[in-house]
Amino acid sequence: xxxxxxxxxxxxxxxxxxxxxxxxxxxxxxxxxxxxxxxxxxxxxxxxxxxxxxxxxxxxxxxxxxxxxxxxxxxxxxxxxxxxxxxxxxxxxxxxxxxxxxxxxxxxxxxxxxxxxxxxx
Numbered sequence: 001x002x003x004x005x006x007x008x009x010x011x012x013x014x015x016x017x018x019x020x021x022x023x024x025x026x027x028x029x030x031x032x033x034x035x036x037x038x039x040x041x042x043x044x045x046x047x048x049x050x051x052x053x054x055x056x057x058x059x060x061x062x063x064x065x066x067x068x069x070x071x072x073x074x075x076x077x078x079x080x081x082x083x084x085x086x087x088x089x090x091x092x093x094x095x096x097x098x099x100x101x102x103x104x105x106x107x108x109x110x111x112x113x114x115x116x117x118x119x120x121x
Contacts, residue, residue, distance in 0.1 A: 024049045027105050035082050039067070039075040044084055047103050056085070056101040083107035 026048050031041055046064070047056065058076055062069040079085040086102040102108075 030084070030106055033082070036084075037075065037078060039071055040078040040082070040084075043072070043075040044079055047079075047085075048105060056103060058099070058101065086112070 024045075026045060030044060030048075033041070036044065043061070058073065059069075061076065062072040065072070067075075076085065080087050084104050084107060086104070086108055088100045088102070090097045090100055
């Protein structure tokens, strides 16, 4: 059972959960960051609302909302530039294999970037 769910007797019907907690808590500094556009702020908020084990796939995100590929990619790249998303290139041997993305609620520090890159390769 999801630990974030708070079930009262009136919400429980047999073993079926009728209502979940629909709220998300997000650091307001990130939402009010003047370095981010409205699009990037919205994308950050959306990404932070997803389950913790959700895997970020940049190209898949454009299918989640109606803005389209270019706007979504631009907002995503803006989050990378402003250090809310860390992009790590993974290699198999000497060939580029795939990219892995780490999402941060507030901008990450340089030492975190180096540590992630070292651990992934």
